[in-house]
Amino acid sequence: MYSKPEDVRIFSRNKNVVFEEKNKGRIINKLINKIMAKLSSVINTPSRVVFSERIIEYPLVFQYLDRDWRSILDFGCMEDLLPIHLASLGYNVTGLDFRSYPFTHTNFEFIQADILSWEPLEEKYDCVISVSTIEHVGLGGYGDSVFEDGDKIAVQKLFSTLKKGGRLIITVPFGKFAIERNMRVYNHEKLLELIPNIEVARFFFKPSRQGEWRETNWAEINNLKYEHYYQISPAQGVAFIVAKKSRNEST
Secondary structure: OEOOHHHHHHHHHOOOOOOOOOHHHHHHHHHHHHHHHHHHHHHOOOOOOOOOOHHHHHHHHHHOOOOOOOEEEEEOOOOOOHHHHHHHOOOEEEEEEOOOOOEOOOOEEEEEOOOOOOOOOOOOEEEEEEEOOHHHOOEOOOOOOEOOOHHHHHHHHHHHOEEEEEEEEEEEEEOOOEEEOOEEEEOHHHHHHHOOOEEEEEEEEOOOOOOOOEEEOHHHHOOOOOOOOOOOOOOOEEEEEEEEOOOOOOO
16 A cells, blocks of 8 residues: 555656556546657657666565564665565565655554664664665765765664674665765775675676676676766666674674
């Protein structure tokens, strides 16, 4: 179910949600679609498919889930159906984002807060997941607070809310280090500075904006410079990380 219809239109860009319109809206939409199709044929600018890093990230998250986990925190869940997927699989999921989240589920609760001012409950979750979010923290690009080391503070807080022996599953853009287009791109050195106790590290990239994703090693893409394309755009390299909170680690 969704709780705020005005917030769910962002999901119309994918096929995760089907919108059932009233008859009047459906007729208008059909007319608009016909007009846009005519215009596209006249100016001869066909759309080109760009697969974002989500095509890599979501399958990997599900691959590394443990069925014995009961509680999961998903940080940065806005624009994301992942917490509802997890809740539907029977996990008790908490979403955390400074923007509101429009969907509800029996196994899902939502915390609306800026992680830089959020006070986490220590040792609460079996797993914390953050898909393509940490790289934005502290840059202010979404109207959130600005803080130079916001990404490192966020990771520290996420670790503190893990139970001992719990896992942090995180993905970030990877390549030649840069801060642009409201995101950080991490190279190997910066990645190790950001995330402690790395247990699994896998790297993927595509050689061009419209290219195909494939798995690689960090050395091959450590100096990968992204093509200069639209301001809001997917990454060309991604690091998938699983980090463990050791059982003797203090919070």
